[in-house]
Amino acid sequence: MCAHTIMAIRSKKWLCATLLFALALADPVIVLAAPGDYRGGYDTPDYRTQSEDLLMRKGSAADLLGAVRNPPLGLPQVPIPANNPISATKIKLGRKLFFDRRLSLNNTMSCAMCHIPEQGFTNNEINTAVGIEGRTVRRNTPTSYNVAYLKRLFWDGRETTLEHQIWAPLLSHQEMGNPSPGAVIEKIRALPDYRGLFQAAFEGRGVSMETLGMALASYERTLVSADSPFDRWYYGKQDKAISVSAKRGFELFTGAAGCSACHKIGTASALFTDNAMHNTGVGYARTMQTMPATRKVTLAPGISVDVPTTIINSVGDARLADLGLSEVTQKPTDRWKYRTPSLRNVALTAPYMHDGSMASLGEVVEFYNQGGFFNESIDSRIHPLALTKSQRADLVAFLMTLTGSNVATLVDDAFAAPVGDWREGDPEWAHSAVRNGLGRHEEDTQ
Numbered sequence: 107m108c109a110h111t112i113m114a115i116r117s118k119k120w121l122c123a124t125l126l127f128a129l130a131l132a133d134p135v136i137v138l139a140a141p142g143d144y145r146g147g148y149d150t151p152d153y154r155t156q157s158e159d160l161l162m163r164k165g166s167a168a169d170l171l172g173a174v175r176n177p178p179l180g181l182p183q184v185p186i187p188a189n190n191p192i193s194a195t196k197i198k199l200g201r202k203l204f205f206d207r208r209l210s211l212n213n214t215m216s217c218a219m220c221h222i223p224e225q226g227f228t229n230n231e232i233n234t235a236v237g238i239e240g241r242t243v244r245r246n247t248p249t250s251y252n253v254a255y256l257k258r259l260f261w262d263g264r265e266t267t268l269e270h271q272i273w274a275p276l277l278s279h280q281e282m283g284n285p286s287p288g289a290v291i292e293k294i295r296a297l298p299d300y301r302g303l304f305q306a307a308f309e310g311r312g313v314s315m316e317t318l319g320m321a322l323a324s325y326e327r328t329l330v331s332a333d334s335p336f337d338r339w340y341y342g343k344q345d346k347a348i349s350v351s352a353k354r355g356f357e358l359f360t361g362a363a364g365c366s367a368c369h370k371i372g373t374a375s376a377l378f379t380d381n382a383m384h385n386t387g388v389g390y391a392r393t394m395q396t397m398p399a400t401r402k403v404t405l406a407p408g409i410s411v412d413v414p415t416t417i418i419n420s421v422g423d424a425r426l427a428d429l430g431l432s433e434v435t436q437k438p439t440d441r442w443k444y445r446t447p448s449l450r451n452v453a454l455t456a457p458y459m460h461d462g463s464m465a466s467l468g469e470v471v472e473f474y475n476q477g478g479f480f481n482e483s484i485d486s487r488i489h490p491l492a493l494t495k496s497q498r499a500d501l502v503a504f505l506m507t508l509t510g511s512n513v514a515t516l517v518d519d520a521f522a523a524p525v526g527d528w529r530e531g532d533p534e535w536a537h538s539a540v541r542n543g544l545g546r547h548e549e550d551t552q
């Protein structure tokens with residue numbers, strides 16, 4: 107196996123694919139919700155994968171509508187836009203779409219392949235996302251838990267509603283690669299297993315830019331997750347729900363360490379975000395960072411090689427600049443500002459920050475302790491904290507109490523969703539769909 111690998115490495119094309127893959131796997135995984143793959147010991151030859159075939163998975167459906175109407179302890183009412191009232195049929199349709207690989211141009215990438223349910227609805231294995239045909243996405247995949255409460259979407263806050271947000275990944279050349287909204291709509295219209303579903307969910311309306319967004323948003327709104335040990339302690343008044351160390355961590359979080367200035371905790375509920383944009387220096391550091399001359403690349407369990415950074419750069423995409431909010435507003439003062447992420451379920455959503463540059467919560471706390479990465483426009487709330495080692499451990503212990511009690515239920519529900527896959531006989535939107543008369547007309551008049 108080893109000799110084979112080293113021989114194969116001579117082929118540059120092979121190296122390219124393997125390097126990108128291996129680089130993606132190089133970071134340690136901290137905590138993983140069952141039953142996803144666990145990468146601990148990946149560098150040893152006796153590593154065995156625990157991942158399951160996508161189509162072999164079994165789960166049981168949860169009462170998602172009930173969850174939206176009655177969010178778990180610690181969360182406020184789920185905001186539902188007046189023009190998209192929630193319903194069980196919309197949620198079911200949205201869930202089917204979320205797991206459908208045919209939503210990408212070449213029928214490979216579903217939303218759930220980046221927002222992976224068993225990995226905290228993000229991807230624990232890579233710092234920044236990888237899209238269709240292995241293309242590099244410059245940012246880390248945020249979790250889908252509790253997205254219903256976000257007032258600004260994306261790390262740079264550029265989108266405002268879940269209904270509109272879907273078109274960014276669907277049309278991004280790096281993510282799902284579709285050429286146009288029309289192509290996505292025609293494709294779904296032509297798929298036999300979607301016939302009648304949109305009409306049933308939207309009072310006779312067929313697939314359109316609007317209804318597609320409304321269906322996906324309805325499913326995403328159900329991914330509310332709280333009733334964590336923290337919630338039971340703080341809102342539920344159960345004194346023993348969290349450890350003494352975590353309680354000290356909470357005191358720091360809301361006191362001397364100043365975290366709750368941005369990661370907000372309210373009197374009746376907590377979102378752990380202020381939905382606002384801040385410069386903590388992560389973006390600045392990324393821009394200024396210089397790469398080491400060689401980097402260790404793990405090719406397979408127990409097999410790693412030191413590869414010159416120049417080779418890695420020659421096979422990968424160029425490192426993309428990321429200026430955060432200023433790309434959206436064009437204001438230099440907005441440079442390196444990113445939206446405060448919620449910290450709910452943060453133990454499950456490594457790696458951290460908009461570029462996935464921090465592998466563990468310990469690393470994140472070290473970062474804040476040293477005062478972020480200093481730059482001239484750093485947020486005034488970020489400054490050196492001088493926390494002792496045990497105080498830093500307390501903060502981490504607190505962050506570990508934010509995992510919702512319904513995570514397993516939502517993952518199990520996701521596993522019950524059908525995985526939409528291209529099947530022999532599925533019409534192809536660009537040709538057969540229109541020719542066979544399965545296009546706009548027939549669907550809309552059903």
Ligand code: HEC
Binds near residue numbers: 235245261271275
């Ligand atoms: C190739 C991986 C990939 C795919 C496929 C993908 N996403 Fe994402 N998603 C990301 C990344 C990366 C971001 C952050 C991008 C940014 O901030 O610029 C993101 C951001 C989001 C956000 C905003 C979350 C937040 O905290 O601001 C939502 C909501 C979302 N995606 C939903 C979806 C839906 C729905 C689909 C399918 C239609 C989808 N995603 C497909 C990687 C992906």
Ligand code: HEC
Binds near residue numbers: 369384485
């Ligand atoms: C000035 C507002 C602000 C303060 C104060 C602040 N944060 Fe943050 N936090 C942010 C922003 C903004 C990000 C995202 C930065 C980025 O990705 O570049 C973030 C990211 C994080 C993340 C990563 C979450 C993820 O999903 O990637 C963690 C964990 C975190 N903060 C914990 C803390 C802790 C602990 C403290 C206190 C020591 C703290 N924060 C103080 C604004 C703040």
